[in-house]
Amino acid sequence: MKFSLFFQNDTIAFLPELFLAISILVVLMHGSFLGLSAAALYTYLTPSMIRLTSIILFISAFLVINNPIESQTLWNSIFITDHLSIWLKLFVVLGLLACVSVSEAYMFSVRLRAFEFFFFIISICLSLCLLISSYDLLSIYLNMEFMSLIFYVLAAWKKNSYFSAEAGLKYFILGSVASVFFLFGASLIYFSMGTTNLGSLGLLTENLAGCSPLFYLGLICLISALLFKLGSAPYHMWIADVYEGAPTIVSLIFASVPKLAIFAVVLRLVYTSFWCLFPVFWEDFFCLCGLFSLFIGCVCGLGETKIKRLLAFSSVGHVGFLCLGLASGSVEGIQSVLFYLLIYMLTAIFLWIYVLHLDLTSDNSFLTFSDVIGLVRSNPVFGLGIALMIFSLAGVPPLGGFFAKLNIFVSVIDSSYYLVAIFAVLTSVVSAFYYIRLIKIFYFEKAENWFYFAPLTKGAAFFVVTIGWTVIFFMLSPNLFYLLIYKIAIGLMI
Amino acid sequence: MVDPIIFIFLMILGAGLGVKVISTQNPVYSGLYLVLLFFLGSAISFLLGVEFMALLFLLVYAGAIAVLVLFVVMMLDVKAVESVWSSGQKRGFYISSFLFFLCLVFVGSSYDLLFLLQSGSAWIIHVLASFNLVYSEDNLKTTINVLFDGDLADFFLLCLYNDIINDSFLNNASWFVNFDSSSALNDPSYLLYSTHAILLIIAGVVLLIAMVGAISLTLQKNCPDSLHKQLGRESKNAIFMVKNKSSTNPLNLHNFKATSYK
Numbered sequence: 001m002k003f004s005l006f007f008q009n010d011t012i013a014f015l016p017e018l019f020l021a022i023s024i025l026v027v028l029m030h031g032s033f034l035g036l037s038a039a040a041l042y043t044y045l046t047p048s049m050i051r052l053t054s055i056i057l058f059i060s061a062f063l064v065i066n067n068p069i070e071s072q073t074l075w076n077s078i079f080i081t082d083h084l085s086i087w088l089k090l091f092v093v094l095g096l097l098a099c100v101s102v103s104e105a106y107m108f109s110v111r112l113r114a115f116e117f118f119f120f121i122i123s124i125c126l127s128l129c130l131l132i133s134s135y136d137l138l139s140i141y142l143n144m145e146f147m148s149l150i151f152y153v154l155a156a157w158k159k160n161s162y163f164s165a166e167a168g169l170k171y172f173i174l175g176s177v178a179s180v181f182f183l184f185g186a187s188l189i190y191f192s193m194g195t196t197n198l199g200s201l202g203l204l205t206e207n208l209a210g211c212s213p214l215f216y217l218g219l220i221c222l223i224s225a226l227l228f229k230l231g232s233a234p235y236h237m238w239i240a241d242v243y244e245g246a247p248t249i250v251s252l253i254f255a256s257v258p259k260l261a262i263f264a265v266v267l268r269l270v271y272t273s274f275w276c277l278f279p280v281f282w283e284d285f286f287c288l289c290g291l292f293s294l295f296i297g298c299v300c301g302l303g304e305t306k307i308k309r310l311l312a313f314s315s316v317g318h319v320g321f322l323c324l325g326l327a328s329g330s331v332e333g334i335q336s337v338l339f340y341l342l343i344y345m346l347t348a349i350f351l352w353i354y355v356l357h358l359d360l361t362s363d364n365s366f367l368t369f370s371d372v373i374g375l376v377r378s379n380p381v382f383g384l385g386i387a388l389m390i391f392s393l394a395g396v397p398p399l400g401g402f403f404a405k406l407n408i409f410v411s412v413i414d415s416s417y418y419l420v421a422i423f424a425v426l427t428s429v430v431s432a433f434y435y436i437r438l439i440k441i442f443y444f445e446k447a448e449n450w451f452y453f454a455p456l457t458k459g460a461a462f463f464v465v466t467i468g469w470t471v472i473f474f475m476l477s478p479n480l481f482y483l484l485i486y487k488i489a490i491g492l493m494i
Numbered sequence: 495m496v497d498p499i500i501f502i503f504l505m506i507l508g509a510g511l512g513v514k515v516i517s518t519q520n521p522v523y524s525g526l527y528l529v530l531l532f533f534l535g536s537a538i539s540f541l542l543g544v545e546f547m548a549l550l551f552l553l554v555y556a557g558a559i560a561v562l563v564l565f566v567v568m569m570l571d572v573k574a575v576e577s578v579w580s581s582g583q584k585r586g587f588y589i590s591s592f593l594f595f596l597c598l599v600f601v602g603s604s605y606d607l608l609f610l611l612q613s614g615s616a617w618i619i620h621v622l623a624s625f626n627l628v629y630s631e632d633n634l635k636t637t638i639n640v641l642f643d644g645d646l647a648d649f650f651l652l653c654l655y656n657d658i659i660n661d662s663f664l665n666n667a668s669w670f671v672n673f674d675s676s677s678a679l680n681d682p683s684y685l686l687y688s689t690h691a692i693l694l695i696i697a698g699v700v701l702l703i704a705m706v707g708a709i710s711l712t713l714q715k716n717c718p719d720s721l722h723k724q725l726g727r728e729s730k731n732a733i734f735m736v737k738n739k740s741s742t743n744p745l746n747l748h749n750f751k752a753t754s755y756k
Contacts, residue, residue, distance in 0.1 A: 024702075028706065111722055114710050116707075123699075130696065139692075139693060142696055143696065146696065149707065150703055153703075153711060157711075159711075
């Protein structure tokens with residue numbers, strides 16, 4: 001008997017999200033009922049949870065790739081499926097798979113026993129997948145709140161640490177205010193346009209003679225809230241404290257995956273729905289934010305001695321580069337932004353795995369430069385890999401990060417922003433100082449005591465090697481990434 | 495829309511309640527006055543014709559935010575300084591409340607007094623609304639229609655007037671027009687369950703993670719450190735190096751020892 005449901009295509013296109021939603025219930029039940037009997041009250045669930053979560057993420061990666069639905073809007077135009085959403089979802093799932101696989105040793109040594117951590121990781125995957133496919137201001141807000149709520153809880157996970165409580169509280173209060181601004185901006189846009197659907201907004205603003213000032217105010221509030229979540233200046237104040245205070249595995253998740261999803265939202269807003277405003281509003285706004293972020297990233301990073309805060313400020317600088325790529329307004333701009341996002345995600349996972357590895361054997365509650373000394377003597381290949389990764393972050397050829405920055409500069413100069421490009425180069429040079437200072441400390445500092453570093457676990461070693469090969473030997477076969485990024489960018493523009 | 499006199503009356507009531515919230519010495523009383531204030535806000539929303547917003551006021555404000563106030567009062571140890579009434583005041587309060595309830599029972603059980611009460615209250619509202627002491631039928635109808643919005647005006651007219659029954663469903667041929675119209679209450683629900691159904695489902699998942707997050711952050715399960723290390727021991731971490739912090743010589747290679755956990 002053949003029949004079709006009302007939302008049949010939509011359900012098929014949302015199979016990964018459906019699978020993730022059912023699996024969070026399964027994980028919750030599994031964890032709750034396994035530790036129920038009195039003899040099993042302190043069951044150590046983390047290894048079994050890690051394997052279960054890895055399997056779930058692996059299967060959902062396959063579900064994401066094998067999406068049989070053509071590019072169309074789903075669920076009454078609230079969600080959309082196109083190339084951008086499919087490939088960014090794949091990157092998000094693979095990034096979270098990396099985060100889960102490296103977490104076992106850290107969670108054992110820091111005594112993070114609760115199994116709900118993995119429930120939250122799968123929920124992060126679900127919320128980011130939903131956010132990437134969002135096509136309506138309502139669904140963007142709901143999924144952004146979904147993601148942010150999980151991150152607030154994760155940032156405050158360590159119960160006996162003041163840093164963690166501070167990080168969670170700061171992130172919660174500031175992030176909630178940002179979401180409020182998003183909602184206010186969305187309501188103003190609805191007030192002036194009459195619809196919240198991104199496609200309809202694009203059609204309505206196509207030949208705009210003049211907009212009401214409330215519309216501009218709404219747009220500013222909207223995009224400011226999204227830039228807040230990314231951590232670009234002038235909304236960067238929370239990043240350093242939250243990355244510092246949260247448990248290192250949570251900072252690894254913060255630094256790697258949410259930027260993909262929020263940048264997908266920003267790309268859809270800028271290039272699909274409010275494209276006509278580009279010469280009026282977007283290019284100035286993103287140029288200003290990009291330049292300010294680069295400046296903050298390079299100046300504040302110079303004075304930092306704590307590793308996690310250093311990486312936080314460097315991420316502010318990278319978001320500045322991404323904003324500049326957005327400001328250029330061409331297809332090359334989108335391609336450079338997506339490519340930079342991919343390379344940045346890989347590099348961030350690598351470096352935060354390294355910080356996680358340091359945190360296993362550190363004495364203090366925060367990591368400073370003194371913890372970094374001596375890695376090269378105990379694990380020289382890993383030290384070489386980290387040094388090359390830091391060179392990639394600074395933009396030294398022929399590593400992957402250089403090509404990312406090259407693409408951004410090409411698109412910026414292509415749009416004739418010469419002064420902006422010169423400023424970006426200068427801040428890039430200044431920020432290279434604190435990257436190379438790290439390498440100097442690795443190789444040339446001597447200390448009185450011998451230091452001990454634990455060997456890398458199997459999951460961490462697998463991902464470190466894979467990412468290292470991808471980024472360091474990038475120039476041998478760049479076509480795979482470039483062709484993929486071109487396909488995604490053109491899919492967005494159509 | 496709402497007549498200014500009614501609005502001013504409600505605002506004075508609201509201001510009085512607000513002053514009571516902050517002037518009372520007992521924190522629980524001030525929370526209760528806050529709930530009354532929320533009821534007032536809900537009533538104003540009803541008057542404006544946005545019934546969905548009015549019910550949301552009750553659900554969100556009185557249901558969630560008042561409970562938040564309750565939790566804060568529970569956490570903070572605020573001393574309530576109460577002024578005790580004297581016995582004369584107590585006697586007066588009991589007698590006056592007894593008389594009031596006696597009047598209520600008396601009036602409620604007699605039809606003539608009920609009718610008198612109804613026409614008296616209708617006259618008061620009419621006087622306040624139209625500044626007109628003369629009391630005529632369609633005068634009252636027009637004032638009520640002016641005061642309140644469509645459905646709510648019909649509700650009041652139905653309460654106060656029996657001859658509205660002439661327009662009822664038995665005698666009126668086009669009753670389905672009155673029956674099947676959408677109002678501010680069922681319009682959002684039509685949309686929420688059909689067009690935006692997926693958002694409702696996602697909102698449910700958000701509620702789930704909020705609950706799990708609150709529980710996992712606050713529920714204390716104290717597992718001793720030794721038990722944790724025993725339970726998590728596998729073959730690959732059974733033997734590990736321990737850093738000895740109490741060493742004074744610079745090359746303290748021999749201070750490292752390989753231990754297996756006892």
